[in-house]
């Protein structure tokens with residue numbers, strides 16, 4: 038068997054793991070489908086109550102969908118570690134010749150599938166219920182929008198894994214905090230221009246800000262100060278993925294140096 | 304001569320302290336050589352560093368100082384290669400909670416990079432080997448402790464390891480399951496020459512399973528030998544209990560024998576501590592008979608590995 042094949046099998050192991058978790062834990066499926074649906078419906082109804090016009094509805098719903106994609110994408114990656122920590126089986130799994138690369142790649146593939154599922158569901162539902170069609174701008178914008186958000190979700194997920202190797206099962210609090218910061222500062226529900234100046238500077242370093250600007254520009258909203266939101270978004274997202282991966286490798290190394298890895302499996 | 308499966312020189316490990324918790328110097332210069340195909344047992348009191356040492360060998364913990372080789376690979380440079388050829392199982396093993404037996408073995412087979420056909424073969428073979436056939440569709444969290452442990456061991460053989468680390472593999476199991484597990488492990492060692500590195504607090508297990516025993520105390524091996532050698536090396540007194548009549552009449556004569564110290568409990572029972580049964584038993588019996596005592600029963604308590612353990616575990620001036 039070739040080397041490549043054995044790497045693919047190891048990647049597949051984590052894909053298989055998340056698939057089993059999803060299959061067995063009704064709650065996991067709930068998290069994946071239920072909360073995004075609730076979010077979309079409640080915000081959609083709010084736009085109706087406020088009598089927002091079509092473009093405004095599009096603005097807000099794009100934000101809600103973006104948030105769901107990032108949430109779902111990161112969930113699978115963070116779960117691949119958190120689940121083992123909750124089960125205390127982490128040292129058994131990490132005794133195998135697997136690397137963090139296998140782990141992230143496998144779970145991210147499942148994240149991709151779940152995020153696609155959410156994208157289709159939410160876009161179908163928002164078209165049906167609120168007359169907002171995500172695909173009306175053609176396929177290229179939506180692909181960029183989706184890829185950008187998925188990259189961002191990987192950065193969040195990998196960073197949560199790094200937290201998990203330091204703080205154990207409590208790390209999912211980190212995921213919630215990061216997503217909350219994003220809701221506040223990335224312009225999910227409102228343009229970042231309404232934020233106070235110092236906070237705007239923070240939103241300028243968040244990739245989601247730019248992917249939202251890019252996609253909303255097709256609905257008549259400004260493409261932001263730079264005029265190249267897509268490039269900026271990608272550059273930032275890749276930077277964050279790299280930084281998160283670095284943090285993860287350091288955290289894993291430290292956990293084997295300090296014995297935390299053993300403690301977490303007792 | 305068999306190739307060394309493990310070579311360690313001066314391994315140190317300190318767990319860093321955190322906040323109010325002080326650092327723990329758990330291993331203080333471990334030197335060890337274990338031959339390929341051997342069964343080596345690590346004994347030692349709680350906190351001696353057994354689990355720490357096993358974790359370092361299995362690549363789950365990084366040591367601070369010293370050099371080591373596992374299966375010919377240097378332990379701080381070839382961690383991935385080592386993990387490919389070793390495996391481990393510990394007592395009270397935790398595996399993913401709601402994965403069934405089959406799913407667990409399939410998942411771990413994937414983690415070791417085994418192709419699908421090999422995974423199915425291994426799952427068949429190992430579920431049979433550990434008598435798990437009837438439970439293959441049962442999730443881990445619904446298995447009894449004994450079944451969980453059998454699954455943990457099946458998992459630890461999924462990659463046909465050249466070396467297997469076993470940290471208290473039979474702790475908390477009933478005698479029947481323990482026996483099954485020991486038999487299987489011995490069979491594995493015999494038929495596949497798998498090197499076994501084992502820790503246990505069960506002396507009979509250590510004695511039955513291992514070729515050599517290393518006694519670890521305070522992070523150092525203070526004795527490495529076979530069970531028989533260990534029992535001999537620790538100068539333990541043997542106790543002879545004698546029951547009969549008129550035993551009191553022999554007390555004076557017995558006092559005169561070197562290496563013997565007898566206590567009369569009543570006229571019908573006496574205990575004698577002797578340095579060597581082989582050399583002293585004859586004289587004791589002779590003295591008793593000459594003094595007119597009537598002997599009904601003699602029992603001799605031999606030094607056990609448990610006695611050796613207790614003896615070695617207590618700090619002495621010489622070490």
Ligand SMILES: Nc1ncnc2c1ncn2[C@@H]1O[C@H](COP(=O)(O)OP(=O)(O)OP(=O)(O)O)[C@@H](O)[C@H]1O
Nearest residue numbers: 296299300318327329348349350351352353354355
């Ligand atoms: N993960 C850890 N973090 C910090 N200290 C630890 C950790 N694991 C063990 N120790 C400490 O290191 C020392 C050696 O522990 P270790 O678990 O290796 O002993 P052991 O011989 O396996 O004991 P036992 O018979 O109880 O299993 C002990 O003082 C223990 O408290």
Ligand SMILES: [Mg+2]
Nearest residue numbers: 353354355470
């Ligand atoms: Mg231990």
